[in-house]
Amino acid sequence: MEYHELTIDNAVKLLLKHEISSFDLASALLDRIEKHDEKIGSFITVDKDLVMEQAKKADKDIAKKNTSALTGVPIALKDILCTRGMKTTCASRILENFIPQYDGTVVKKLKGNGAIIIGKTNLDEFAMGSSTENSAFKITANPWNTLYVPGGSSGGSAAAVAAQFCCGALGTDTGGSIRQPASHCGVVGLKPTYGRVSRFGLVSYGSSLDQIGPITKNVKDAALLLNVISGNDKMDSTSAKVDVPDFTKAFDKFEKGSLKGMTAGVPKEYLSVDGIDPEVEKVFNNAKKIFKDLGVKIKEISLPHTDYVVAAYYIIAPCEASSNLARFDGVKYGLREKSSDDIIDMYKKTKSKGFGPEVQRRILIGTYALSAGYYDAYYGRASKVRTLIMEDFSKAFETCDFILTPVAPAPAFKIGENIDDPLTMYLTDIFTLSANMAGIPGISIPGGYSSKGLPIGIQMMAQRFDEMSLLRAGFGFETTIQLGKKFPDL
Template sequence: MTDSLYSLSISELAPLLARREVSPVEVTEQLLERIAAVDGQLNSYLTVDADGARVQAKAAEARIAKGEGAPLTGIPLALKDVLVTKGLRTTCGSRILENFVPPFDATVCARLREAGAVFMGKVNMDEFAMGSSTENSAFGPTHNPWNRDYIPGGSSGGSAAAVAADLCIASLGSDTGGSIRQPACHCGVVGLKPTYGRVSRYGLVAYASSLDQIGPLTKEVRDAALLLNCIAGHDRRDSTSVDQAVPDYLARLGREIKGLKIGVPQEYFGEGLDPDVASAVQAALKTLEGLGAVLVEVSLPHTEYAVAVYYVVAVAEASSNLARYDGVKYGLRAEGRNLLEMYGATRTKGFGAEVRRRIMLGTYALSAGYYDAYYRKASQVRALIRGDFDRAFKECDVVATPVSPTPAFRLGEKMADPLTMYLSDIFTISANLAGVPGISVPCGFSGGGLPIGLQLMGPPFGEEVLLQAAYALEQATEWHRRKPVW
C-alpha cells in the first residue's frame, strides 16, 4: 500500500502518520510525482510548491517524532488560489494577479500551518471565483477526472479535480453561489459550505463579501469535519466572523439518524431535473429513510427567484470589491498617459470577459436611478428566501435536494451563453443568500459515468447535523469509494 499513499483520505492517512508507519515526506514525494505525471491532463494546479511542501513535510515529520503532532500534521493539502498564502503566488485565476505574492497568510492558511499541514500548492478556479465550470480561469480550464471532455464544475474546480484524482489528500475552496458544492458534486467528492460567519474570510480574495465562505473539499465526510474543526471560529480580523463556540464536528459522526426529519422541497424536483440525477437523489433519500430518517415535505417557495437575486447582489458587491484592482498597489499595470487611462487599460487587460461582464452588471445595478429597482428589490427578495428557510427548519432538521440539475456538462457547452451557465447554479445559490450551511455528498453516477451529489442544507450553525446525516448516507453506500480510472 505504501506505493499509493496519495489515494488516502485524511482519516486514513492521519493514524499512519501518528504511528510513524508513514512519513509526511513520503506522502508528499508521492504526490509531487503523481502531480508531475498526471496533472498535465487535468490542469488542476496553478502553482506546485514542491520546495515549500518538502520543507513543511520535513517539519511535520520532526514534530510527529517529538510527539507533538496535531490531527492535520503532515497532511498534504491543495489550496484554492483565492486564499492568500504568504510568500506563495496567489493569482485568483486572473491575469491581473498573475505575479502577486502575498505578504501575509489568510487566517485559514495560518491555522492550517499551525496545525502542521503541508501545502502542495494552489489550485485552479474561475477567475475571481466567477463561474460554474473553471473555464473562466485565465490559465486554462481544469478537466473533470471522470471524463476529460467535461467540466469539473466551478469555481473551485481545481480543488474538486485534485481531490478526485488523488493529487492532494484534501483541499480548501470557497463558495459564493455553489462554488464548493457544485464542483464537489461533479467530481464525486464531499464539499461543505459552512454557515456564513463560521469561518474567517480574512485573506480570502473578495468576490461578494456577504455571500463568500471558505470550506473543505474532501474524499470523505469525516475529513470535512476534521478540516472544519481546524478552520472554524471567530477571528478579530473578520468582523463578520461570528463569535460562537466551535463544537467538535466529529462528535456526531456515526450517531444514528433515527427520527431525523429530512425536508424535501418540491421546488427542487421539478422540470429540467435530469432523470439520472432525480433517481440518484431519490435513491439517497430512500437510503436515509431506511436508516430511520423521516422524510417530510417542505416548501421553499422563492427558490425560482434565487438566481435573479444573486445576479444583482453578487455582481453589485463584486463591482465594488474589484474596484481595488487599479494597477497601483499590486497586480498588473498597463501603461496610460494619465491616471484614468492607466486604470482603464489595466482593468481591461487584466480582467477576463466574465469578470468584466459582472463588474458591468454590478455597476449598472448600483448606478443612479437603478439602485431601488435592482439592489434594493433583490435584497428584499433575499429576505424572503431566508424566511423560506426559517419556516422550513421549523418542520425539519435538514433539507435534502440535488446539488445541480444535471451531471457535469461538456467543456465549452455553455460558454457562449452566460445566462444558461448562471442557471446551472439554481440549487446551490439559495444557501449563500440565506447564509445557511450546505454539503454535497456523492450519491450515484449518471448513465454516462459522471458523479451525482446530494445536497443537504441545515439551519445556521447546523454543520453538526449536516455532517451527521451526510456521514450516515456515506457509510450506507459505496459511491465515495469509486475512483476515476487513469
C-alpha cells in the same frame, strides 16, 4: 494501501504511528501530480522544494511528538486564498504575479496545525463561474472524463481531491462553488455557515455570500478540516462569536438507527425546476430511499420564493463584485498597463487587460444595477427578495432537521458547451445559491453516477451553525450507499 489513496483521517493515524513519513507521502503525491496533472490541470502553482521542506519539518515534529491536528498532511488550496510568499493569482491576469505579504486566517490555521500546503488550485477567475473554464491560465478537466468540466468555481480543488493529488483541499463558495464541483467530481464539499470561518485573506468576490470550506474524500475528513479552520477572528468582523464544537463528535457511537427521529425536508419547488436531468432525479430518489431506510422521515416542504433565487443572486453578487474588484486599479498591487498618460486611462487599460470576459460582465451588471436611478429596482429589490428567501428557510426548519435536494440540475457538461451563454450557466446554480443567500450551511455528498459514468451528488442544508446535523446525516448516508468505484483511474 497506496499513498495517494490516503484520506486525511488515515494519513494522520499512520503518520502518528510512524507507519509512514510525511516525506514519503508528499513525494508520492508530487510524483502523481507530475505524472497526471498535465491532463487534469488542477494546479496553478506547485512549489516542490517548499513542499518537501514542510514535509521534512513535519517528520521532525512527529519524531519529537510535537504534533497538531494535521501534522504532515498535504492539503491543496484554491488559489484565491492568500499565502505568504507564494503566488496567489485568483486565476486572473491582473494578479498573475501577486505575492501576498501575509497568510489568510485559514492558511495560518492550517500551517499552525502542521498541514503541508501542496499547491494552489485552479478556479474560475475570482471565483466567478460554474465550470473553471473562466481561468486565465488553464482549463481544468474532470478526472472522471477529461472531456467534461469539473464544475466550478473551486474546480481545481475538487479535481485535485478526486484525482487523489492531495489528502484534502479548501475551496470557497459564493453560490455553490464548493458543493457543485464536489458533486461533479464525486467528492465531499462543505460550505459552512456564513461567519463560521474567517474570510480574512480570501480575495473578496461577494462579501455577504463568500465562505471558505473543505473539499474532501469523505465526510469525516470534512469535519477534521472544519475543526481546524473554524472560529471567530478579529481580522474578519463578520466572523461569528459562536462556540466551535468538535465536529468529529458527529460520528460518535454511530450505528444503524442513529438517524432515527430526524426529518428531512424535500422542497417541492426544486423538483419542478425546468431542465432537471432524469439521471439526477434518479440519484435523488435513491438518496430519499436510503434516508428512509435509515429511519429518517421524509417530508415535503415549500420554499415559495425559489423561482426568484437566481435573479436576486445575479444582482446581489455582481453588485458586491463591482465594488470589491474596484481595488484592482493598477496602483497598489497587480498588473499595471504602463502606456497611459493619465490616471483614468491607466485604470481602464489595466482593468480591461487584466480581467477576463466573465469578470467584466459581472462588474458591468453590478455597476449598472448600482448606478443612479436603478438602485431601488435592482439591488434594493433583490435584497428584499433575499429577506423572503431567508424567511422561507426559517419556516422550513421549523418542521425538518435538514433539507435534502440535488446539487445541480444535471451532471457535468462538456468543456466549451456553455461558454458563450452566461445566462444558461447561471441557471445551473439554482439549487446551491439559496444557502449563500440565507447564510446557512450546505454539504454535497456523492450519490451516484450518470450513465456516462460521471458523478452526481446530493445536497443537504441545515440551520445556521448546525453543520453537526449535516455531518451526522451525511456520514450515515455515505456509509450506507453502495457507490462502487469511488475514485477515477487516471
